[in-house]
Amino acid sequence: MNQKTISSDARVAVYIRRSRDEDGIGIEELLKNHRQRLQVFMNEKGFEGVEWFEEVASGGSIDGRPEFKRLLSNVQAGHYDAVAVIHEDRLTRGDEEDRGKIKNIFKATGTLLLTVDNRIIDYNNPTDLLTSGFTGLMSEYEKAQILRRFRDGKITAVQNGTPHSGTTAYGYTWDKNTKTAEVVQHEADVLRMMVDWYLKDGLSAGQIALKLNDLKIPSKRGGFWHSEVVSTMLQNDFYTGVVYYRKYKTEVDFVNDVVKYTSKLNDDPETVIKARGNHTPLITDYEHAEIIKRIEELRKYKSKDRRVRKNTYRLSGLIYCPHCGLCQGLMRRKGMANRTHVRKCLKKSTRRTPECDDTRGIREDYVFEAVKMRLQQYRDTLFAPTEPSDDNAAMNSLSRMIKAHEAAIEKARKHFDKIKEMFMNDIIDMDEMKEEKQRHSDIIKRNEAELTKLRMNKDFHDEERKEQQRKLWSSDDVERVFNNELSDSEMNDVLRLLIVRIVYQFNDEGGVDIEITYR
Ligand SMILES: [Zn+2]
Structure with a gap:
């Protein structure tokens, strides 16, 4: 200028x-x-x-x-x-x-x-x-x-080497007197663990968040961890000992006539002031470079090894008619907007109902955005730490009982082998052996019956299912869904891993109800 x-x-x-x-x-x-x-x-x-x-x-x-x-x-x-x-x-x-x-x-x-x-x-x-x-x-x-x-x-x-405000990164606390970010040792230890998990064990940000929540380690604000929080934290070069002024810039946008502010990295080196801070670094420059490298690779994924299938849309095979329960197709509308549409139910099967005729098509992006938002919410609840409640206490005693029965079965099986050995060594005779065998096989049967009963308990299933889901949801691919880094067919692959079906219906208020069944 x-x-x-x-x-x-x-x-x-x-x-x-x-x-x-x-x-x-x-x-x-x-x-x-x-x-x-x-x-x-x-x-x-x-x-x-x-x-x-x-x-x-x-x-x-x-x-x-x-x-x-x-x-x-x-x-x-x-x-x-x-x-x-x-x-x-x-x-x-x-x-x-x-x-x-x-x-x-x-x-x-x-x-x-x-x-x-x-x-x-x-x-x-x-x-x-x-x-x-x-x-x-x-x-x-x-x-x-x-x-x-x-x-x-x-x-x-x-x-002067001090961050310009009292809010400091996880691992530090602001000392008003020295105007320095001082290390909080137990948080610094957690950060160290996170860096090792990321660089040495190759865990994803989502898996790290999951681990931290499992360990009941609170985040900076006392809540639970998200993959985004972990990822942003690992990339923060404040940990390498530098401080910035104007690292970020605010961009103003109009979205549907509403002013929207977004904070972006300031890419103009002229206006960024970077200085060596007075605080103790917690991540080395080398580690920081390695972290950035891995994150870059995650992003570059975009251009290499793409799985691109033609005529596969993001929601292909996922939307089902609420009346006949058959799959609804998608198509690209030719014309100015060139938008993808979900078609009304057109299945001419014996299961077709008169209501199928009344179904309406819908813009694909409308459903997709709603689904994405819901996935985010679902993930949040999935990774929320379980509060110590009565349910939880019941759950714990349930799993303790299951473990006890499993142990009893294990012990009886070992005994079984021992009886055979005792008979071979003439310590017991044939009748005694038969009697002992019978006794222990009764023990095993009794315990197995109990176990079956306990395992049929709904809570146990819920918790086990949740555990499996957490594993599924903490993959890099799921993170890519939220970062919009996937092609349509890749997005479809990941969504199919998480979702069984999506059903939408227009309601009386002119809105759309969307129901998602998760795997
Ligand atoms: Zn139908």
Whole structure:
């Protein structure tokens, strides 16, 4: 945006100002921060013989700022090519009259204004003037000023090696006094375990989340773990000891006339500030690189080994008619939108009912998005840690009983072998052996009957099924469903692994009810 440059032999003055009303927030520290940042900036630009003006002023008027007055008369005398400040607002505060006067002096002498975010403001340039603090409404100006101060504080913090807020990654806690992220040892141990699981044991993020939930280890916020949380955590290079400012940028979008903000990685290296942090690293650079490599490979999967079948849609073979229970077909509609549609029930079987005629087709993406959302919810409940409840206690005693019966059977079988051995060694005679054999086979039969009864218990089945489902749902493929990284036919393969059938029906309110039967 700003094409102007300024050579390193320019004559430069620096102006630093804090107002007394900022006193409550450590004025000395703030001054030091500004001094430090401007010094870094001056060094970067290679300016020499820089003149420094610094003051703690009360109020915005020129009269209340003696150092500024001195600077301004120097500017008027044409002493400088440029004046550097933390931000333009350091110069443009005050009433209309003062601001007009300052602007005119800079304009008349052609003195440029430099700001630490690398802006060069030329008041003879109409565009610069338009975007400068000298125009616009005062209220907006004031608002922007507050935001800028906030941002300036964050930049300084990053340059000083501290993250710019009190929220720190899992494994650390924020120490207000030292302004450093201090290691929380038990969390750091968990992180270590996660890195090993990921890199050494090759577990997926989903499997790691599952393991952590099984071990009843709470997440940062005290809840349960998700694959996304694990994946984001493993990729966070804060753990390697770096801090950032503007690592992410916010993008504004309009979706159905609603403003939507999305946070994205800032890919403009010019605006990202990265610095070595003061905190203890928990992941080595090498490990971090390995983690990123594996995640990249997961993404690259997209282009290699694709299983692409023609005429297979994402929901092929999954949607069933609520009336005859037969499968509904899908087709690509030719035309402008080129959308995929689920067709109404057209099966001409003996099972066909009159209601089948009343079924309606539906847009495939509509059903797909709804299904995806439901899958997400289902996964959440599947991986939620089981609360200690009465049900759970009953479940535990049930599995204890099952184990006891299994042990009794095992013991009786071993005894069986022993009886044979005793007979061979003439310790017992034939009758005794027969009697013992009978006794133990009765024990086995009794226990097996009990076991069958217990295993038929619904709770036991539910829990066992849940366990199997958890295994199924923690695969990399399921993660790809949520990351939209699959072709239509691949998506169909994974969905068929998780879902038996989807039934949709239009309800009286004009909406659609969707029922999913999971495997
Ligand atoms: Zn039907």
